[in-house]
Amino acid sequence: MELKATRASAIGNLENFVENNLGEYSKLRNFDFGPNKRSNTSCLSPYITHGVINETEVIKKSLDKFSFSKNEKFIQEILWRTYWKGWMELRSGVWDDYLIDLKKIKEEFKDNRDYLDAIEGNTKIECFNEWVNELKTYNYLHNHTRMWFASIWIFTLELPWQLGAELFMQHLYDGDTASNTLGWRWVAGIQTQGKHYLASEWNIKKFTNNRFQNIKLNENVPPKISGKNYTILHKTFENPLNFENKDLLVFENNLSFEITDFANQKFRKILLVVNKNENRNIQLSENVVKFKASLIEDQRKRLEDKSIDCKIIDINEIKNLESCYCLYPTVGENLDYINQNSLKNIEFLFRKLDQNSWKFCNKGFFNFKKYIPKIISSFS
Ligand SMILES: Cc1cc2nc3c(=O)[nH]c(=O)nc-3n(C[C@H](O)[C@H](O)[C@H](O)COP(=O)(O)OP(=O)(O)OC[C@H]3O[C@@H](n4cnc5c(N)ncnc54)[C@H](O)[C@@H]3O)c2cc1C
DSSP, X not given: OOOOSSHHXXXXXXXXXXXXXXXXXXXXXXXXXXXXXXXXXXXXXXXXXXXXXXXXXXXXXXXXHSOHHHHHHHHHHHHHHHHHHHHHHHTTHHHHHHXXXXXXXXXXXXXXXXXXXXXXXXXXXXXXXXXXXXXXXXXOOOHXXXXXXXXXXXXXXXXXXXXXXXXXXXHOTTOOHHHHHHHHHHHHTTTTTTOOOOOOHHHHHHHTTTOOOOOOOOOSOOOXXXXXXXXXXXXXXXXXXXXOSOOEEEOTTOOOGGGSTTTTSOOSOEEEEEOOGGGOSSOOOHXXXXXXXXXXXXXXXXXXXXXXXEEEEEGXXXXXXXXXXXXXXXXXXXXXHHHHTTOTTEEEEOOHHHHHHGGGOSSOHHHHHTTHHHHHHTOO
């Protein structure tokens, strides 16, 4: 599995997947054949998370190859991400509470032997240990494995989900506030309350092609309970009608300016923002820091090649900027920095896809799915 930190690699991987593997996606996508055999899913999430390629581009490419009905499963998965993002935007208190709980629990568990064994891949469960190593080495896990991993963490190792979600964010190249936090909450049974995901020995064996033995799990445990309910925030995601001559801030979630809805808009300068660990609640691993830095540098070069005035800046510098625009960073550490420093000089710009989708994220995914044809018809 090669995940080079460039847009050229992302496009190459997308084209290769659509041409050779998309046709079998719905049949094979749940199998995890191991890190050296990843062609049954796209492995595009590290690029999509950073906006190196975007959902619209991926869906359009898939529709150039197959009809909507043949592609339905793949398109649904792509838009799961958009749905989770919108769900989180409308209930951002979930992220705030997660960080508060995490801080407290980290202190409580800092010397806990079971926790330390789990993050070192030193438990009695062989497959789990292998996945911890895989996470740290490849910075990627298959979706089904993320579900098994989270389920074993919560229901067999009996550790708090918040710590597992932190471990994922530290090491995943595609680490994403919404998909990760809500993915863990979903496995625990507090996202769809009362419905949890329980990993089982037969399921792991079947979908890993019998690569693991001795999988002794707690397969009969009730879901976790959360006493908290979140009311939906009434946010508008509107763009200015007229643009002024200002700088544009671009965070790590939009690293292909040239394919954004604002590519034809003239900005004074494009400022690519680096957010180092010193300003993050969750400390990213060295690999992830390097991956992000390389993607930012790749974007800088591409902009320079197009003679677009641009510069890489540290997040601390944005406090001193005059009024500017900013491609919306979405709920997470970068938006937290802007809010915590009360930066009123920044006007957000929202993607059309998000404007057209997030309004349908007030209920469950089942409801959201009904709007997928409508969302896709808005692409052109
Ligand atoms: C506990 C847990 C944590 C997760 N954390 C993250 C995370 O931090 N970042 C992240 O991008 N995804 C996360 N996911 C979702 C999913 O596992 C990954 O998006 C997927 O494995 C990426 O591999 P792929 O690109 O080969 O996916 P494919 O199967 O090829 O799907 C194509 C694209 O659809 C999106 N997608 C697919 N499945 C999901 C899903 N279940 N939820 C949301 N989007 C999806 C991704 O953008 C993916 O690149 C998490 C899932 C779980 C259960």
